[in-house]
Each structure stands twice: as structure tokens, then as C-alpha cells.
Amino acid sequence: MRTEEILLNTMRNAIFQQSENANYTNYEVDEAVYALAKAHTVTPLLFGTSFSSDALKQKVQSDAKQNALQCYRFLFRTKFFVRLLAENDIPVVVLKGVSAARYYPVPEYRKSGDIDLLLLNPTQSEKAVSLLQKNGCFLSEDEQNENHQIVLRDKDGIAIELHVLLVEPFDAAETNAVLENLAREIPRHIEHVDIFGVPFPVLSDGYQAAALMLHALQHFLRAGFGLKLLVDFAALFSHSLSKEETEHFVRIVNDFRITGFAETVLSSCVYFLGLPEKQNPLRLCDRALCDRFLSDLLSAEEFGHSEASRMVALRGTGLGDYLREFHHQTVLQNPALSKKKLFLPVLYTRTLAKFLRNNLTGRKTSAISVFVSAKERGALSYDMEIFRR
Amino acid sequence: MEKEAEPMTFSERYVLRNAAGTYFLLDTTQSGEPYRKPFVLNEQAASLSRLFSDGFDEENIAKIWADENGISVSEATRDIADFCAAIGFAATAATLNNGDDE
DSSP, rough: HHHHHHHHHHHHHHTTTTSTTTOOOOOOBOOOHHHHHHTTOOOGGTTTTOOOOOOHHHHHHHHHHHHHHHHHHHHHHHHHHHHHHHTTOOOOEEEHHHHHHHSSSGGGGOOOEEEEEEESSGGGGHHHHHHHHHOOEOGGGGOOOOOSEEEEEETTOOOOEEEESSSSSOOOOOHHHHHHHHHHHHGGGGGEEETTEEEEEEEEHHHHHHHHHHHHHHHHHTOOHHHHHHHHHHHHHHHHHOOOHHHHHHHHHHHHHHHHHHHHHHHHHHHHHOOOOOOOOOOOHHHHHHHHHHHHHHHHHHHGGGGGOOOOOEEEEEEHHHHHHHHHHHHHHHHHHHGGGHHHHHHHHHHHHHHHHHHIIIIIIHHHHHHHHHHHHHHHHHOOOTTTT | OOOOOOOOOOOEEEEEETTTEEEEEETTTTOOOSOOOOOEEOHHHHHHHEEEEEEEEHHHHHHHHHHHHHHOOOHHHHHHHHHHHHHTTOSSSSSSOOOOOO
């Protein structure tokens, strides 16, 4: 059996171990499977399976225990920051992290690297940053490269990402208008759930699923995302969503015109991670498309860190798609100046120079490799009908 | 006169978790600043935690513990006192709050 299949089977067992009629086979995990799991940051989920050696078993146990300890640290640090902000009239909702982990049979096994908090009132971002700075956090200057979040670090180095929007703005005004509408809806769809005895404000299931889908899409449109995010969806939808929450999810992905993308993601959960078909609220799509998607996902590793040439997935493969992405990158890098059309030629030149320089010095790849990778991934995003359905 | 706060029960304060083959006892009342790590428990301490979580009082836990382990009730009571002292839980005291919490 192939390494990838064993890993997928192991993930399926980890998520659906308690389901009725479970009759899964435990394949032996060897060093190659472990290495792939590590690249996708899912080694804790290997705990409890069969291993080719005792040394490997101990390595996984150690990973799982460290992850559990980190999970508890993040849990209580999240509690501290949520409460601190709330006491100063800055309401937030917890994204990803513990709010995604709660759907796992053992939440401690979901790897998390930071604390993501969404400001319910984005105009409070300065006040929130100032408050966190007064409480031992500092702004991490070289991490402020995205328009939708502000990154701070606490005294132990834990990153706190204050989101002013669920995800980074997209390259189309109509999509961003949907994003803004969604932001207005969110305060009415918050629940306070108990995670290990600690209450947290989180998005209701349908909104949570939609937020994760937008997050996954954002990564897919950049360098890609790995197995961990796919497992997040399998874990979330392993719980039966209420009719109302299912309707919210279906409506939101439809509003964003990413139903095709969401169908591919959830169908992949059905095909590869054992999500029961009845719990997939969307149409089961073509297996061949899911195979291509899985191949992209497995080669991406966590957030597309596997290859320097993986930078973006275009909407298609034509010249217009390259130009559209180039313009979008320019706008993202220069959010204020790019609103003035007069500056665009200068900004385009700067973006191109930066792109070429980064390829040569930072990424150590060629522009051609980036274009080839973008074209291949663009063909996949075209077939998933991203922003078209 | 202000009414004295009811002491928290064990299950209100602690959550026992089992992950990676290890028992962790989380003090959920901590504020998170500073962060206090969970207690790592052995099998016996985890059994005691479960008895507390199930709502038994100290006297009954001592009886069950003595029975299960073939020891006297006074020895069992000492084990329980040691466990409570180790985790900072005042099982028989009127109040529980040991300081740095909310």
C-alpha cells in the first residue's frame, strides 16, 4: 500500500474511530508515513495506531504529548486574551485553534501554531493592539504582511493574530462585498461553547465551516494547503450539523460562488477520509477531480511549504488570469497607493522587481517554474469553478 | 451581609484529560496569566480524580479507595490528603481559592 494511502487511512481512523459500524484496518505506520505526516503537521493523529518499530511509536507518542501540552497552553492563553479584550469592551470570536480542535475526537491532537481572534468591530483594532501591548505583547514588525490581520507576540513568543476580516480580501470587488456582508452577519452567529471546561466565543457550526472553507480557499489560491485542513473538515462534518447551520454553510459558499471548491473539498473528505456521504451537505463531485485535488494537497504539505515555485493558483490558465493575479498581488502589497490609478505603473514595476528578486534570492527558483506551477494549479482551480459557481 | 461564595467542587474546577497515553489534570479556573501547566497524573491519581469528579465526598472516596487497594481507611485518607495537597485542592476546607485565579 502506498505511503499516502496509509496516512489517509490512519487519519480516517483517528477521526471516525468512535463511529458506529467502524470496521477499519490499522495499517502499519513506517518512517515514510511518519515523514509525510510530519510534513503535514498531523503526527499526533498517528497515536494509537500500529508502528513498524518501537522507536517510531515512541516518537509519535512524544509528538502527541507535546502537542497536548501546547494545546493546553494555547487554550488558557486564548482564555486570557479573550477575557482581557472583552473586559475592555472589545468583543472577539476565536477562529481556528481550539474552535476547530473541538470537533476532533481528541482535540489535543490538532496542531495549532497561533491564536486567531476575529474582532467583531474592526474599527477597534488600534485599541486592541494597544491593550495587548500594555499586557506584555509586542507587534511583530516582519509579520505584518497581510491586510486582514495584525500579528502580535506574547512574552513567550506565541503569535496572536487579530483579524479585522475573516480572510484577506480577494481579487474581485463583488467577492469582497460578500465578505463584508458576512462580517456584518457574524455577531449574530456566535456561540459560547465549553472546551475542556473553559467557555469560548466561537462561530456557530455553519459559519465555522464557511470560515474554514474561506481560509482553505485563501491558502489554495496562494501556495496551497495540506492534509491538516482537510482533516479539519472531516472532523467538523463528522458531527451532524443542524438543518439551520447546514443551510447557513451552503448559502455562504454559494454567495461567494465557491460551491465547486467546497464540493471538491468535502467530496475529498468522503473519498479519502471516510466522511459518511450523508453528512456531506453538498453534491458528491467527480472522483477524478478529487484525485487531482488530493495530489495537489499532498504535494503542498502544510500551507504549500514544499516547493518554492508554488506561489499561487490562478483562476484559469489564460494570459488574463496571470495579469489579474499580478494586479491583485500589487493591490495586496500596496493597499492604499493602489487605489490611485496614476500610481499603478510604478507599483506594477515595483511588484515585478520584488517578484524577480525574491525568486532569485529568497525562494531560489525561477520565474518560469513559478509560472508553470501557477498554470498547473490554475487548471485545477478552473475545473473547481472557483468564483464561478 | 454579603453571602460567602460557595466553595467550588472538584468537577467545577478540574478537568481530567487522557491524551498520548498520559493523564492531564487541568485547572480550568486559571486565568491563563500566568499560564499554569496541567498536572501529569499517574493511573492511581487519575482514579482518585475520577472519584472526585463523580461527586463522591472525601469520606466515601476513602472507603472506596481503601477497598480497591486493600488498605485501611486511614491510609486511604492520607493518600487522598496527599493528592489534594499536590494539586492544591482543599477538599475539606470551606473555600478553595488558592490565590492567583479569577
